[in-house]
Amino acid sequence: xxxxxxxxxxxxxxxxxxxxxxxxxxxxxxxxxxxxxxxxxxxxxxxxxxxxxxxxxxxxxxxxxxxxxxxxxxxxxxxxxxxxxxxxxxxxxxxxxxxxxxxxxxxxxxxxxxxxxxxxxxxxxxxxxxxxxxxxxxxxxxxxxxxxxxxxxxxxxxxxxxxxxxxxxxxxxxxxxxxxxxxxxxxxxxxxxxxxxxxxxxxxxxxxxxxxxxxxxxxxxxxxxxxxxxxxxxxxxxxxxxxxxxxxxxxxxxxxxxxxxxxxxxxxxxxxxxxxxxxxxxxxxxxxxxxxxxxxxxxxxxxxxxxxxxxxxxxxxxxxxxxxxxxxxxxxxxxxxxxxxxxxxxxxxxxxxxxxxxxxxxxxxxxxxxxxxxxxxxxxxxxxxxxxxxxxxxxxxxxxxxxx
Amino acid sequence: xxxxxxxxxxxxxxxxxxxxxxxxxxxxxxxxxxxxxxxxxxxxxxxxxxxxxxxxxxxxxxxxxxxxxxxxxxxxxxxxxxx
Numbered sequence: 001x002x003x004x005x006x007x008x009x010x011x012x013x014x015x016x017x018x019x020x021x022x023x024x025x026x027x028x029x030x031x032x033x034x035x036x037x038x039x040x041x042x043x044x045x046x047x048x049x050x051x052x053x054x055x056x057x058x059x060x061x062x063x064x065x066x067x068x069x070x071x072x073x074x075x076x077x078x079x080x081x082x083x084x085x086x087x088x089x090x091x092x093x094x095x096x097x098x099x100x101x102x103x104x105x106x107x108x109x110x111x112x113x114x115x116x117x118x119x120x121x122x123x124x125x126x127x128x129x130x131x132x133x134x135x136x137x138x139x140x141x142x143x144x145x146x147x148x149x150x151x152x153x154x155x156x157x158x159x160x161x162x163x164x165x166x167x168x169x170x171x172x173x174x175x176x177x178x179x180x181x182x183x184x185x186x187x188x189x190x191x192x193x194x195x196x197x198x199x200x201x202x203x204x205x206x207x208x209x210x211x212x213x214x215x216x217x218x219x220x221x222x223x224x225x226x227x228x229x230x231x232x233x234x235x236x237x238x239x240x241x242x243x244x245x246x247x248x249x250x251x252x253x254x255x256x257x258x259x260x261x262x263x264x265x266x267x268x269x270x271x272x273x274x275x276x277x278x279x280x281x282x283x284x285x286x287x288x289x290x291x292x293x294x295x296x297x298x299x300x301x302x303x304x305x306x307x308x309x310x311x312x313x314x315x316x317x318x319x320x321x322x323x324x325x326x327x328x329x330x331x332x333x334x335x336x337x338x339x340x341x342x343x344x345x346x347x348x349x350x351x352x353x354x355x356x357x358x359x360x361x362x363x364x365x366x367x368x369x370x371x372x373x374x375x376x377x378x379x380x381x382x383x384x385x386x387x388x389x390x391x392x393x394x395x396x397x398x399x400x401x402x403x404x
Numbered sequence: 405x406x407x408x409x410x411x412x413x414x415x416x417x418x419x420x421x422x423x424x425x426x427x428x429x430x431x432x433x434x435x436x437x438x439x440x441x442x443x444x445x446x447x448x449x450x451x452x453x454x455x456x457x458x459x460x461x462x463x464x465x466x467x468x469x470x471x472x473x474x475x476x477x478x479x480x481x482x483x484x485x486x487x
Binding site: 168170269281 | 443
């Protein structure tokens with residue numbers, strides 16, 4: 001009888017026994033340590049070592065559990081892992097099969113936020129250059145939010161106060177919990193499938209980081225970036241910044257602020273319109289006044305050399321014409337712009353006539369009918385039209401000489 | 405570019421054109437006839453905008469799923485509000 005006659009195990013058998021013993025004696029445990037040798041394999045499984053100053057523990061997280069991770073583990077991170085101890089028979093090593101993993105010290109959402117922020121920044125999604133300009137006077141606004149939330153209530157209230165012309169269209173979206181990012185994305189895509197939406201607002205009222213999480217998810221951020229229609233983000237309170245805010249073409253601190261930024265004030269617009277029309281009216285009145293003065297000066301100058309009776313007669317005629325014109329012009333400025341243009345064309349056709357009567361002529365270049373004021377406008381051979389009081393003469397330029 | 409012809413301009417285009425017209429008139433560099441044409445265009449633009457603003461009513465709608473389609477129905481915000 002040798003000592004070898006005691007029971008001899010095969011490697012497999014003893015390994016299985018150890019495995020069994022280990023698995024039987026431990027409930028699922030939480031283990032905390034520093035992450036190292038982290039490998040996220042293309043198969044989707046994750047392999048890593050958890051360690052502290054004196055020991056290390058191999059950890060594996062299968063793809064099925066890993067798909068629920070909201071952050072990407074990184075070497076050096078302090079993490080807490082929940083799972084079961086088991087033995088990997090092939091290498092004879094015990095390991096922790098992780099079901100769940102959370103960062104220690106910082107919240108997992110903070111880590112996830114930082115990581116996604118870094119990733120999307122690198123892609124240039126938050127670059128100011130790719131932000132679209134918002135239209136100044138949108139008429140149709142697509143709103144992706146909860147139809148029962150505080151955000152839509154605030155937006156409607158502001159729309160009622162500022163502008164009843166604007167059409168608001170609400171896409172009822174989930175803004176919290178499972179499927180919310182997908183729902184927001186669907187809303188943004190829906191409005192992009194239409195061709196009548198000028199701007200999109202998406203957001204929700206305030207809440208915890210967890211509540212606002214849909215606006216930090218990659219799906220939401222990418223939908224905002226892909227939108228051809230400018231997107232205004234309006235999430236939570238002033239202090240909250242989400243990745244949607246960074247990706248949006250305009251970030252509003254709150255839903256109310258988004259409404260104030262997008263919904264233009266109707267009364268302000270009307271006032272601006274009125275201001276411009278008033279200025280145009282004033283300018284036109286001035287132009288007509290100036291024309292009238294010029295005409296007056298011109299005619300009186302010509303009449304100076306005439307006998308007195310004629311002067312009075314002509315003054316009177318002129319005064320009549322001008323009075324009639326003033327009346328017509330005033331009327332038309334106020335009400336009838338057509339009457340005005342008629343009056344002015346009458347004025348314009350009248351004025352040269354009264355001069356032509358006195359033997360002056362108007363010479364126009366053909367074919368462009370430009371009035372000749374200088375010999376520089378004419379070259380020999382140029383066809384001219386000479387307008388006199390009672391008709392026209394067509395002529396051709398023989399030569400041109402200039403006064404010295 | 406008179407409103408009514410071609411595609412109706414949006415308010416932004418209309419306002420920019422009206423500003424341009426006003427500035428041209430103010431510059432005093434236009435002949436009277438031109439000034440009148442510009443003025444007429446300006447008045448038409450203002451009238452177009454004012455008309456569009458007055459025709460509108462309060463419009464708030466919400467999308468409701470009907471089969472595969474989304475329909476716009478009038479939004480009643482007196483519904484109970486959570487949050």
